[in-house]
Amino acid sequence: MKDNFSTSVIEVKNLTCGYADKVILQDVSFAVHAREMLFVIGGSGCGKSTLLRCLIGLLKPFQGDITYFGKSFIAADAAQRREILKTFGVLYQNNALWSSMTLAENISLPLEEHTSLSPADREEIIMIKLAEVDLAGSEELYPSELSGGMKKRAALARALALDPAIVFFDEPSTGLDPITSREMDRLILQVRDTLGTTMVIVSHQLSSIFRLADRVIMLDRDAKGIIAEGTPAELAATSTDPRVHDFLNQDEDIPKRTEKPANANHP
Amino acid sequence: MNTSPSLSELSSGLKSATIKLDPGATAGECVVKVGGDWRLSERVPSWNSVFGSHAAASVRVVPDDLGKWDTSLLLFLVHGRAWCLESKHDFNVESLPDNLQTLLRQVAKVDALEPAVKPAAQSKLALAQALAKKWAGLAKENTSFIGECTLGLISIIKNPRRFRWMDCVVEMQHCWSSSLPIVSLVSFLVGVILAFQAAIQLQQYGAAVFVADLVGLSVVREMGPMMAAVIMAGGIGAAFAAQLGNMKVDEEIDALETLGLSTVNFLALPRLLAITLMMPILALYANVLGILGGMFVSATMLNIPATAYWIETQNRVGFSDVTSGLVKSVFFGLFIGLAGCLRGMKCERSAAGVGEATTSAVVTGILLIVIGDAVFALIFNVLGI
Numbered sequence: 001m002k003d004n005f006s007t008s009v010i011e012v013k014n015l016t017c018g019y020a021d022k023v024i025l026q027d028v029s030f031a032v033h034a035r036e037m038l039f040v041i042g043g044s045g046c047g048k049s050t051l052l053r054c055l056i057g058l059l060k061p062f063q064g065d066i067t068y069f070g071k072s073f074i075a076a077d078a079a080q081r082r083e084i085l086k087t088f089g090v091l092y093q094n095n096a097l098w099s100s101m102t103l104a105e106n107i108s109l110p111l112e113e114h115t116s117l118s119p120a121d122r123e124e125i126i127m128i129k130l131a132e133v134d135l136a137g138s139e140e141l142y143p144s145e146l147s148g149g150m151k152k153r154a155a156l157a158r159a160l161a162l163d164p165a166i167v168f169f170d171e172p173s174t175g176l177d178p179i180t181s182r183e184m185d186r187l188i189l190q191v192r193d194t195l196g197t198t199m200v201i202v203s204h205q206l207s208s209i210f211r212l213a214d215r216v217i218m219l220d221r222d223a224k225g226i227i228a229e230g231t232p233a234e235l236a237a238t239s240t241d242p243r244v245h246d247f248l249n250q251d252e253d254i255p256k257r258t259e260k261p262a263n264a265n266h267p
Numbered sequence: 268m269n270t271s272p273s274l275s276e277l278s279s280g281l282k283s284a285t286i287k288l289d290p291g292a293t294a295g296e297c298v299v300k301v302g303g304d305w306r307l308s309e310r311v312p313s314w315n316s317v318f319g320s321h322a323a324a325s326v327r328v329v330p331d332d333l334g335k336w337d338t339s340l341l342l343f344l345v346h347g348r349a350w351c352l353e354s355k356h357d358f359n360v361e362s363l364p365d366n367l368q369t370l371l372r373q374v375a376k377v378d379a380l381e382p383a384v385k386p387a388a389q390s391k392l393a394l395a396q397a398l399a400k401k402w403a404g405l406a407k408e409n410t411s412f413i414g415e416c417t418l419g420l421i422s423i424i425k426n427p428r429r430f431r432w433m434d435c436v437v438e439m440q441h442c443w444s445s446s447l448p449i450v451s452l453v454s455f456l457v458g459v460i461l462a463f464q465a466a467i468q469l470q471q472y473g474a475a476v477f478v479a480d481l482v483g484l485s486v487v488r489e490m491g492p493m494m495a496a497v498i499m500a501g502g503i504g505a506a507f508a509a510q511l512g513n514m515k516v517d518e519e520i521d522a523l524e525t526l527g528l529s530t531v532n533f534l535a536l537p538r539l540l541a542i543t544l545m546m547p548i549l550a551l552y553a554n555v556l557g558i559l560g561g562m563f564v565s566a567t568m569l570n571i572p573a574t575a576y577w578i579e580t581q582n583r584v585g586f587s588d589v590t591s592g593l594v595k596s597v598f599f600g601l602f603i604g605l606a607g608c609l610r611g612m613k614c615e616r617s618a619a620g621v622g623e624a625t626t627s628a629v630v631t632g633i634l635l636i637v638i639g640d641a642v643f644a645l646i647f648n649v650l651g652i
Contacts, residue, residue, distance in 0.1 A: 082527040
């Protein structure tokens with residue numbers, strides 16, 4: 001499987017981006033290969049989310065280029081941009097399910113907009129997509145009627161509606177308990193293995209990083225760019241950069257709790 | 268034995284905090300013995316009042332039957348350390364409990380930091396520049412939104428099947444159902460108030476029947492469309508801003524954008540069209556209720572029969588009066604919709620942002636209505652309508 005990684009589906013070249021006058025990332029370049037599970041990691045405020053917003057076209061970079069399958073996303077005209085948007089799905093941190101629509105309508109909208117499927121076909125695809133994320137039979141529920149984990153899965157179903165080649169995840173396990181979070185990881189793996197989707201995941205959940213990542217790139221706030229790149233195990237074991245080492249070996253400097261504090265101040 | 272403390276135990280049996288000064292064994296050293304229970308809810312002894320002008324080269328704090336303690340003891344020690352630092356005394360806390368020493372070291376870290384630098388006061392010129400930049404940004408935002416709406420409208424006319432008519436109908440229904448009762452009440456009362464005011468003046472000249480003329484004209488030309496619009500700005504304009512603002516906060520608008528959908532076509536235009544179509548209908552309804560209000564006052568207080576009132580109104584209020592009011596109300600609807608949708612879609616990503624967007628939508632909406640009304644008054648005056 002690793003052999004297929006050679007072709008890159010996304011290429012980021014000398015990207016500089018930020019908000020108003022403030023540069024968050026400077027001169028960042030990297031590539032994402034086909035069928036790869038790439039994690040973008042780093043501490044809070046390092047620019048992970050900013051990078052993601054650039055990649056999915058919600059933020060216009062100051063400089064540089066992003067190409068999807070060799071076509072520039074930045075220089076694209078409206079029609080080309082629409083074509084590129086069709087190639088990826090996004091799972092937002094807050095799920096971003098449209099709250100005024102049922103799950104079926106949520107999944108149906110991308111299909112209505114980008115395909116000419118008949119209503120009957122659409123209905124069947126909705127059923128299949130919901131089954132893929134273990135939500136079969138929830139077509140008529142509204143997002144507010146779902147639990148946190150179910151919302152995440154529903155949002156994944158919507159992101160997968162158009163069978164995109166790439167899926168972006170913004171903190172997929174934020175706000176989930178450890179078991180649901182593990183379940184989500186399993187689902188992500190399953191989607192990658194069954195559909196061969198390339199995945200770019202912004203996360204700082206260590207367990208997910210070690211479970212899923214083929215490769216990680218680590219951003220840093222002060223460096224305003226990538227400070228490390230490689231497989232998580234390799235980086236954790238061999239990186240000499242304290243920022244990388246500390247991030248990936250988080251538990252080391254806190255002593256294990258053995259007993260209650262000796263001078264318990266309160267009864 | 269595992270006994271969990273009860274709430275009363277937490278506060279009962281506390282001894283009050285004690286501080287004892289002891290000249291100490293070695294010369295020039297002063298031992299401060301802290302004991303008892305230290306509670307923030309009690310009065311915290313101040314270091315200065317205890318230590319006063321005591322002369323000693325070094326200070327050592329030791330526990331003396333120290334019970335429970337909280338931040339009050341820490342505060343006392345922090346003051347003590349500051350006092351010692353200032354008067355160049357040694358400050359020794361090594362015999363205090365470990366956790367207390369840890370806390371004290373944490374606080375020392377804060378002291379070592381540079382005080383937070385406050386931004387220097389901006390000059391008037393820089394302030395003016397920032398303001399100008401903000402206004403320019405706002406103007407650009409508004410213009411581009413209106414431009415996007417126009418382009419969206421053109422695309423709908425070209426390809427009406429792509430428009431979300433169902434959303435538009437739902438919004439129209441919402442406009443109508445949620446504001447009907449309040450529009451009814453307010454318009455009727457406006458008619459009543461106008462009739463009362465007019466009656467007082469006109470009765471003096473024995474011209475009470477002209478109340479019908481006055482109420483009819485003012486309601487149809489001004490008050491009906493205006494009151495309906497103000498109510499809609501407060502209700503529907505605010506609702507638009509809140510809905511769209513919330514969608515922005517929850518990334519729902521981002522999700523539409525990454526789907527390649529035009530958020531203006533998808534979210535703003537159905538709402539804009541709904542309120543623009545509903546506004547004249549509501550204004551017409553408000554006109555009828557306003558005239559009924561006047562009729563009610565005339566019939567009950569002025570002894571003018573309803574039929575006479577109605578005939579007088581018919582004679583005076585012409586077709587052009589009614590249409591001029593309704594034409595205005597179409598624009599009022601457009602203003603309310605634009606203000607609501609724009610403010611909602613440009614909302615900041617926070618709960619406070621949604622609140623601000625809502626307020627701003629109502630204020631902008633009402634402002635536009637009043638300015639628009641003044642402009643129309645001028646235009647109609649010139650045209651002689």
